[in-house]
Amino acid sequence: MNDATPARRLKINILRYNPRAEDSVPRVETFELEEAANMTLFMVLNEIRETLDPSLEFDFVCRAGICGSCAMMIDGRPGLACRTLTKDLADVISLAPLPVFELIADLSVNTGNWMRGMSERLATWIHANDASPDLDALESRMEPALAEEIYELERCIECGCCLAACGTAHMREDFVGAVGLNKLARFRLDPRDEREDDDYYELIGNDEGVFGCMSLLGCNDFCPKDLPLQTQIAFMRRKMLGAGLK
């Protein structure tokens, strides 16, 4: 947008509902505002809250695409609101909370509880025999390329977009989703974790785990961090099949 073109009027349709307020009913409310240069949905929603409706609920923390707080349905597709620019959207924009997760109110959902539950269930931490290593000694060595490979899978920010885009997650409440499968792929790759495929099979060798995936791959399409979810799920399925047939 340059100074010569008149600013667009944006119409923002927001699905609103507070399940804890007795008088609240699900509804779509429309807010109008003038587009600004480099405007993001973070700026849009804050402007609405500051000038039009102070009760509007939404979540932002880092506002830089790092923390994963602000995932929502943007024109029907899951994405991070903080780094979505209005110039890439039409004059009418529709916003709705992520499905799958418990609704707090309006655009705010409880991803935190879901992710904690998933972590407890899948034991998403390094399982090492030596729980208290000698901290004064030189660290164990690792091949530089392997460390980089692990980081590739560790970039997940638990935003929930993969679940919102997942066919299985919509039908099966207990599906661990691409987020869970990718985490175990990450620990499986890490030589510091002493779990074997048989251990992972116990966690995800079922329909709530890797065999629940229908390969629709919305997760892969909408991951804001471009994680290689398609290959990781396929890889884990092959390994779990091997472990299951043993």
Added chain:
Amino acid sequence: MRTRVGRMKIIHTDVLVIGGGLAGLRAAIAAKRRGHEVITLSLVPPKRSHSAAAQGGMQASLANCIKGEGDNEDVHFEDTVRGSDWGADQRVVRMFVNTSPKAVRELAAWGVPWNRVRKGPRDVIINGERVEIVEKDEAHGLITARDFGGTKKWRTNYVSDGTGHSMLYAVSDQAIAASIPVHQRVEALSLIHEQGRCQGAIVRDLITGELRAYVARATCLATGGFGRIYRVSTNAVINEGIGAAIALETGIATLGNMEAVQFHPTAIFPAGILVTEGCRGDGGLLLDADGHRFMPDYEPEKKELASRDVVSRRMEQHIMAGKGVESRFGRHLWLDIRLLGRAHIEKNLREVKEICNYFLGVDPAEELIPVRPAQHYSMGGVRTDHNGQSPTLAGLFACGEAACWDLHGFNRLGGNSVAETVVAGMIVGESIADYCDSPASEICVDTARVRGFWKQEHDAIRSMLDGGGRESSVAILREMQDVMTDKVGIFRGPRRLEAAVDELRELLVRSRQIGVRTRSAGANPELVAAYRVRKMLKIALCVAYGALQRTESRGAHYREDYPRRDDRDWLKRTLATWPDEDQQLPSLSYEDLDVMSMELPPGWRGYGERDHLEHPDTPQRLAEIERVDEAHSGADRFQRQEALMPFRHLLPERYAGRNERLGEDTQ
């Protein structure tokens, strides 16, 4: 564990940790491993804490990479003290530099995929030139480091530019493994205390609006910094200083050095989102409107890699000299990382690349990045002793950015904050466990007293909802942020500071009349903004009033009318309290730093302004150190250090050992 007393729910625990970022979680893990019950409170899901935004890395003197050769605790110590402009507590710095390598190694065992040394030759950019360095065969596979500002060695260990993210996920997963409950989306509104003894907190559930009391033998604030009192800040939107404010509101706990506020040189312009110091550490340059690399003109020694306070000041000075780039949002400078090459950027600076792509539409491998300094870090915070406990309010601990421990003095080095979070969590967590093991931690809980604190918060919320106040929290917040950014920024003058204090006082008075239109007792962002802004104004007043009173320049605090560092009159820490709710200004007092016990007496930092007013004890201490050096000629570095400023007795035993390094005999 849960009991009901009327409508007030009380939750009992041994240890209450307020804050679910790296510092709080690491302290919680320490206390839990020592057998104490711990509950952690967090405003947001803990993995969304601002710790995740630490990009560039964590300083620890592992000395594995070739440009880190010869590094050790002594060098890290000196860099940190010089960086602090001699404001730091040097014993705390020693405790920190000794523990930091252990923290990196512990995190490695917990799964952090630190980047590793690859043996053989590689190309790097140093001072704008491509040069070849050769990594040692014997270092292959050990943890590597990059260069950062204000350091003599390459000491910043990293995971691409997602270091904080990897650290936070590893530590958070360890907290889950230890079955530490994290109560998410709750906010502490006040501390419960009686006769100088902290007993827990009154806490609001941000989803249901329920107000609960948490009663604990030890309470630890790990709530991060207060950057959001400024309009332009790299901080997450949750960094509003509420933790420091509730400590202040006890009237007993003290806040240290609140005027010491860091501005980071490279926030993207105008959004204020951080791009890491690793950009410059890896060889990036700062350019002006003419495409000229100006930092060597001001800082021939360290150039772009002087400390952050110095680089930010030079950038603003250069803009004031008319060399800024004009844009519709104001003036800025350029960060140039094109010379690092696309492969390096896509591997080691990928968050930077994403941020530039999404927020600026810029490809940093091909184009320049518009940057200007923005508020970034709070050196000040809840004043603690070396154990992390408040010297005035027993049972209250603090660690990480929320604390003034005081590791950073008046300027923090890049890479020392995310390091401080885990190191302080380790040390303070042990000290909390020691405290809970001692009779001093026993409390006699008076539920009528607890109810008094609960009722005070309950009534305050009711009066905001029903009191018919006419003031808007949004308007007051914006005015406060404008005052702070315009008048209490990088360059501080007496008239602007006086005006700032006056305007903030008026806002504080107005904030007592805030009304809330949204009636919901549960999730209610308008109510949250209303009670927070009152607390933020007190923090802002501590910063502005402390800055007005400090008539010298030290680290990030720069007074145009007193441009010299004044060790004679100002080698002291500012302490702020707020004993009476009706006060409009904090009460300030000062705590002297003792030159005679310093390992490194005040001098020139090695960059920045050269002249300062000397403290009268400095020559005497320097002579003493010379005598110690003579007496220890031939002794190893540990013996010399021990003779100058013993510190190991202050550390928990498990962290007091010497750190093994390649090629150094530490036994």
